Amino acid sequence: MKVGIDIVEVKRIDKLVKNKRFLERVYTPQEVKYCISKKNAGQHFAVRFATKEAVWKAFNDKSITHKDIGVMNLPSGKPQAVIKGKRKKNIDISLSHTSDYAVAVAVVK
Numbered sequence: 035m036k037v038g039i040d041i042v043e044v045k046r047i048d049k050l051v052k053n054k055r056f057l058e059r060v061y062t063p064q065e066v067k068y069c070i071s072k073k074n075a076g077q078h079f080a081v082r083f084a085t086k087e088a089v090w091k092a093f094n095d096k097s098i099t100h101k102d103i104g105v106m107n108l109p110s111g112k113p114q115a116v117i118k119g120k121r122k123k124n125i126d127i128s129l130s131h132t133s134d135y136a137v138a139v140a141v142v143k
């Protein structure tokens with residue numbers, strides 16, 4: 035079993051996502067759609083950035099890029115990690131965010 039964790043400042047990501055190049059390089063179209071549909075979009079973008087870093091830390095594989103790792107939410111709201119469009123059943127993630135910070139934990143079984 036492998037674990038990864040990351041914490042990010044929401045205001046840092048909120049600034050970065052205003053840059054279209056950053057947005058397109060880091061997030062999947064599905065993630066962008068999800069985040070912009072929310073009232074506090076910056077928090078949702080931030081927690082997804084933290085998730086990408088946490089999943090990357092768990093895998094520790096330099097060939098995986100930010101955009102290869104995505105988050106999709108089940109109808110219940112529970113998030114699932116997606117790698118290159120394929121849902122991997124062996125990755126568990128848990129996310130939390132406030133107006134200041136977003137944190138993600140990933141466990142690869």
Ligand SMILES: CC(C)(COP(=O)(O)OP(=O)(O)OC[C@H]1O[C@@H](n2cnc3c(N)ncnc32)[C@H](O)[C@@H]1OP(=O)(O)O)[C@@H](O)C(=O)NCCC(=O)NCCS
Pocket residue numbers: 077078081107110111112113129130131132
């Ligand atoms: C869903 C819930 C857990 C979210 O918690 P919150 O404190 O409001 O918000 P957080 O910032 O900590 O977490 C938000 C993230 O939780 C995740 N989440 C949402 N629904 C979830 C679910 N059913 N299961 C797991 N994770 C969930 C999402 O990833 C969400 O972020 P996203 O929308 O950007 O993907 C909360 O609203 C809830 O329903 N709690 C019920 C708790 C309860 O019944 N407690 C009694 C026993 S202790």
